[in-house]
Amino acid sequence: MVEPLPEPKVAPQLETEESQEAAKAPRQKRAPKAKKHDDAAEARTAARTNVLSFPAAKERRVRSGAGLRKHWRLWTSLAAIVVVAALLMLAVFFSPLLALKTITVDGSKLASADQVQSALASLKGKPLPRIDQSEVQKLLTGLVQVQSVTVEARPPSTLLVHLVERIPVAVLKNGEQYVLVDPQGIQLGTVADAAAAQLPLIDGGTGVIGQATFSAITAVLAALPTEVRAQMASASASSPDAVELTLVDGKKVTWGDASQMALKAKVLQTMLKNPPQAEPGKPALAPIKFYDVSAPKHPVTR
Template sequence: MTSAQTRPRRRPPRAAERPRRLTRRRYLVRRATVLGSFLAVVALVYVVLFTSVFGVRGVEVFGTTVLTHDEVRKAAAVEAGSPLVRLDTDEIAARVAALPRVRSVDVRRSYPVTVRITLVERTPFAVLTKPDGVHLVDVDGVDFGVAEVAPPGLPQLAAADPPTIKAAVTVLAAVPDPLRPQVASVSAETVGNVKITLADGRVVKWGSAEHSDRKAAVLGPLLTQPGKVYDVGTPDFPTIS
């Protein structure tokens, strides 16, 4: 008997084994696909969060009138190459807002590699003369800068501290627009004792900033009558002397 005759023949796989092999193969392929996808996501997250591939390439500045773009960028202190997605925009905005001339600021990421800073500068609404120069005060009562010469057309403030400065500019803002160019100065001995001096020398006793809308409505008709002192502190009972 030959060896070929004695060698046992291999049995073909049973019909039940074929589906098992196919199922296992599909499982392995699916597992490899899921693992590959997971690794790809991990790699992408790492690149975005921890490398300079999507890092800051530029800082765009909008809204400046007196400030320069370089001054704003210096205050923002955004490091080139910093991963854009990890930037703390609130912290950047706080640094820019610390510039005295900045009234408001908005910082946004502009993908893929840019930071956009949009700001509104303070504008002088009145001036306050001090020994070191002419201080510029905005409509919020913020003393934000010093100039050698007062800008033309702005009234002079006479107030000693932030509360009285705030009271004075609040009253000035309430003065009707047609009348405001006639205001030469606004004084506030206290927050409840604000006075307006017009360019022609007439004085308006305004009192506190409360009920300013009513006081402004009364003042216009009152000034059409002759007098030197116009008291609208109690708007329902104004007086002229």
């Protein structure tokens, strides 16, 4: 009698196949787990990258903010300095502490200090920084004796005025008056005695001798050195080309026209300083009474 095959022999084989299929099934389900693992790794890498890069960006923002604050402080400081300087300038420019109280005059001979101070009286109380030279010159226009002026502020309240006056070269007799005149014929003042002025006298006004002749005489007198002009008693001319001078000792000078005036003045000065002397053993020369410098390269005395 044949015994039937035991069933357990077949069952294990089926279980083995099923188990193999079952084993395969989990292996197929592990793929998503690996993907998750890869995604997590990538996320951790990205996180590490972001963590490493974030401080650099933050540091740049910090540096940028510090730079802006530094520039802001710099510009604020500069603006404050400008404002303070402007306020100081305004304070100095308008401060009553620098108001003009005293006017000191230097160089006044023809124009008196009182005349100058009176002409500048309107400046009293004005701050020194606001007073300029042109304003002072304009206020002194009425004083014909003043040719130019310079000013010097001496804080806190003094203004020093330096005058350059016109130079008189002759005394003009006009009626009973003796008038000081400059080379342009501007009348600078009057004197009681013509001799006290130590200037040559021009007898007659421009209405008597004519403007051109008068200008020629004053131009000649202006060309003379001061020491030579002081020796002149009078000057006259029949025309602009025929100027004549008279010394205080009565000697005469024929000048001629207004050409070569510098050379003529130098020749005349030399002749007055060094009169001709007689040679040893010979009679003394007659005193000179006449000088002619109308041709300065060939002067004549007699």
